[in-house]
Amino acid sequence: MNLLFLTFVFPLLGYFLLAFSRGRISENLAAVIGVGSVGLSALISALCIWQFNTSPPEGGVFSQHLWQWLDVVGFSVAFGLHLDGLSLTMLGVVTGVGFLIHLFASWYMRGEEGYSRFFAYTNLFIFSMLLLVLGDNLLLLYFGWEGVGLCSYLLIGFYFKERKNGNAALKAFIVTRVGDVLMAFGLFILFVQLGTLNIPELLALAPQKFAEGDLWITLATLALLGGAVGKSAQLPLQTWLADAMAGPTPVSALIHAATMVTAGVYLIARTHGLFLLAPDVLELVGIVGGVTLVLAGFAALVQTDIKRILAYSTMSQIGYMFLALGVGAWDAAIFHLMTHAFFKALLFLASGSVINACHHEQNIFRMGGL
Structure with missing residues (x-):
């Protein structure tokens, strides 16, 4: 498990190699x-998962301190990794499903302009998501959080020569930014009140500092919920997800299945100890999920674009996860997150094959005999 840091080092190296090649290398090399x-990241992840299960670390948690990131008066943040059952599950999903999507994309994107640029962006996407799920403090998590937001903008607007694709990318970037600003406020409140952003320390200190329903913990968890709602496309910040279909199909699979859209579910599950101290906010999480899953399901019924149908399906399925989180069924929410990653990736990649077979036709009423 000491090799854990390599899981995000390999995708970062891949990004730098592809970014600095500036499209001058062959498609095969890219x-x-x-x-x-x-693939190397997925192999290291598999090794870490095997070691974690065969010889579990003391207390069921493995921590790896890499270096001191910030150290100013009264505020120190380490660049450290935290591996437990939750981050282990997410690690397997991100690298495992992410690798299979990359493999599919290497065929699907052949002949496209910007082939190496595409893989540079997706490698950066995987790196950012791994930082998000492995970071042992909320600042490192937020760094990865913003990274996946940037990569979604770059990938949704991949075909930027068409104005509507650029507009869809901007919409995704701006709408999720609303949630990100709220989340930043949540981080400020938690640091001012508890003096740390280290997640295990926060979860230990919060019950000592706050009574159930305390104003500050309610505001902090509301702000965190705002961030989760933006990133996971729940009401009222759900409008960006359907337009995110402007990107290539493997991008849709990556955003909806393995990475960005599930980040909000992970955030609430990771900080569930804080939400338990704010039962009204936890109830709101369930209400948001319940309303979103019904509305998104109805919206899907009237779509004609095969990818938009799947986008609304994602919105609805994430709603189920929020509903489970809202009633305290943490295990059920994360289990559904994991199964959803596989079936939604398969649905998107299959839709990509269908779109290719129909000469880039996406209207389901113009398909048949498949």
């Missing part, structure tokens, strides 16, 4: 670097 870096 595919080897892009897919290979995530």
